[in-house]
Amino acid sequence: MTVADIPEIPVLDFELYQPDDLDKQETTKQLLKQLYDTMHDIGFFYIRGHGVPLSLTQAAFKSTSEFFDLPLNEKAKIAMANSPHYRGYTRLNGETTDYKQDNRETLDLGREYPEGPLDAPAYTHLRGPNQWPEKLPTFKPTILQLLESMHQVGVRVLRAMAQSLGINVAEFMDMFGEDLGMRMKLVYYPGMDDKANVPLDHGIGVGPHKDYGFLALLLQDNIGGLQVQLLDGRWIDAKPIEGTFVVNIGEIFEKLTRKRFIATTHRVLNSKNQSRYSIPLFLAPHINCHIPELDKFFPDSTGSNRRLEHKSDVSEDQLLQGDIYGENEFKGYRRSHVKVTRKWYYFDEEQQQWHRRATPLVD
Numbered sequence: 001m002t003v004a005d006i007p008e009i010p011v012l013d014f015e016l017y018q019p020d021d022l023d024k025q026e027t028t029k030q031l032l033k034q035l036y037d038t039m040h041d042i043g044f045f046y047i048r049g050h051g052v053p054l055s056l057t058q059a060a061f062k063s064t065s066e067f068f069d070l071p072l073n074e075k076a077k078i079a080m081a082n083s084p085h086y087r088g089y090t091r092l093n094g095e096t097t098d099y100k101q102d103n104r105e106t107l108d109l110g111r112e113y114p115e116g117p118l119d120a121p122a123y124t125h126l127r128g129p130n131q132w133p134e135k136l137p138t139f140k141p142t143i144l145q146l147l148e149s150m151h152q153v154g155v156r157v158l159r160a161m162a163q164s165l166g167i168n169v170a171e172f173m174d175m176f177g178e179d180l181g182m183r184m185k186l187v188y189y190p191g192m193d194d195k196a197n198v199p200l201d202h203g204i205g206v207g208p209h210k211d212y213g214f215l216a217l218l219l220q221d222n223i224g225g226l227q228v229q230l231l232d233g234r235w236i237d238a239k240p241i242e243g244t245f246v247v248n249i250g251e252i253f254e255k256l257t258r259k260r261f262i263a264t265t266h267r268v269l270n271s272k273n274q275s276r277y278s279i280p281l282f283l284a285p286h287i288n289c290h291i292p293e294l295d296k297f298f299p300d301s302t303g304s305n306r307r308l309e310h311k312s313d314v315s316e317d318q319l320l321q322g323d324i325y326g327e328n329e330f331k332g333y334r335r336s337h338v339k340v341t342r343k344w345y346y347f348d349e350e351q352q353q354w355h356r357r358a359t360p361l362v363d
């Protein structure tokens, strides 16, 4: 095997994507072809020319590192355990991927929503208020500004993806609308030279997984550690490139395209001696979207150009099963945050349904 055999993750320039400009149709078409080929062959790419200023992404990284630098008792004040909406801080090794503990700290957030009624379907409680660190006054406005800016980029990428697949763009975008599902994580991967961070289990930042969201847009700093699994099973680095976002899709989009596009398996290795920060944003259809309705885009399950076989370190039992989009996402959170789930939810054996507890379980 020579180095030449290892494909590069391409960088796509989204300034070329100007679908409404008649003068730019040629470059728009080239970009769409590049996008299709990348999603079909690798399932990962970088995007530049996205319009989010470097000053904003730098401010967001500054806020992120300031947050994780706070003493543990400050961070614990906004622990995810306080939130039935799975929003808040998760300490080192507090999250599970591939049934193993992750070696990272995270802060989960999303758009601000009011509390929903207790008896609403359990998955709808994924929406709700965020928790913010009171010690950092510029944190909330900076992070919310980044969330909305990345949202705009994500919607543009989704539109381009639909166009490159040749499906009805307006119908496809209707699944998202203004009320689309949107989750952000601020992530801190500690360097491994600190004795306090002796790795548990597999000792990697986040284990091999496919995203259960629809589209992931990732801002990473300049340390590196993200790796992508090629369709033949080999792992390659998604090395940092300043001014870009890394893009990949989740399982449901893979299912919708009947594997024309791949939800590629990825993982993160902790650096030996440096802290790494990353900020992924996950975009999804609105929470009540029916998965079977997605079938209308590619009703023919025998279509050509599909990736029927590819190797992955993620076993099939983890793939989605529920009919409603939000149910799948809820399942993902239940799996990743077992203690939060036990505190705020219970499974009703008779109804075979999850419910929100009227009062949280205290252990």
Ligand SMILES: O=C(O)CCC(=O)C(=O)O
Residues within 6 Å of the ligand: 185, 187, 206, 211, 218, 220, 226, 266, 267, 268, 278, 279, 280
């Ligand atoms: O931190 C990264 O580079 C990737 C994180 C990731 O894959 C995830 O949180 O789903």
Ligand SMILES: [Fe+2]
Residues within 6 Å of the ligand: 209, 210, 211, 216, 266
């Ligand atoms: Fe991921």
